[in-house]
Structures are given as structure tokens and as C-alpha cells.
Amino acid sequence: MRALTRIQRMSVRWTAAFWRDKEGLGTLEIVLIAAVIIAVALLFREWILDFLGGLFEKVEGKSDSFFS
Template identity: 50%
Template sequence: MMLSTMVEKAKGFWQDEEGLGTLEMILIIAVLITVVLLFRKEIVDLIQALFDTAGEKTQEVFE
């Protein structure tokens, strides 16, 4: 009985257009978090390289 109630609520949530917008946002956020976690080291390396390059260019300007 409780399981069937939960299934009916889940079906209602899935069919509700307002709920679908919320579901889409949750899925997008979940995908973004997953991508960041999978490529964390590469992202950190890229940002570090960008800061290093910016620092070098700044030094060139002031020399």
C-alpha cells in the first residue's frame, strides 16, 4: 500500500510540468557536479596554468 502510494506520487511528479522544470534543474546540476568531480585535477591544472600565465604577463608589463 505504501509502495503504491509512493509510485503514484512519483508518477504525478513526473507528469506535472512544474515539477519537470525542477527535475531538469536537478539533473543538470547533478551532471555538472559529476563532470567537475571526474575532471577535478585537469580543471585545477588548467586554472593554475592560467594564473601562472597571467602572472608572467603582468611581470612583463612592469619590466
């Protein structure tokens, strides 16, 4: 029982020290932002592809009429 409370206290100290030390948190934030962007892109992949396809068709049509 005594060992368990000692481990719990060590865990609490380690967690507090981890969050006080700001080194590396910038990298973690960048990785999390990139992961969210990738997840959103994968979820809306079909919609994004349809949107970009329509956009390129409009650009192609406008450029054809401009250069003719």
C-alpha cells in the same frame, strides 16, 4: 491475482498522470543539470586544477612584464 492486476492498472494510471502534469519538471531539470556538472567537475578535478594553475601562471607572468 485480481488485486495484482488492479494495482498494475493503478500504477499505469499514476505514471501517465505524473508525466502529463508538467509542474515541477523545470526544477527537476535544473537539479539534474547541476548533478551532471558536479559529476563532470569531480571526474576531471585534477585536469581542471592543472589547467587553471597554468592559466594563472601565464596571467601572472604577463602582468609582471606589463607592470615592470
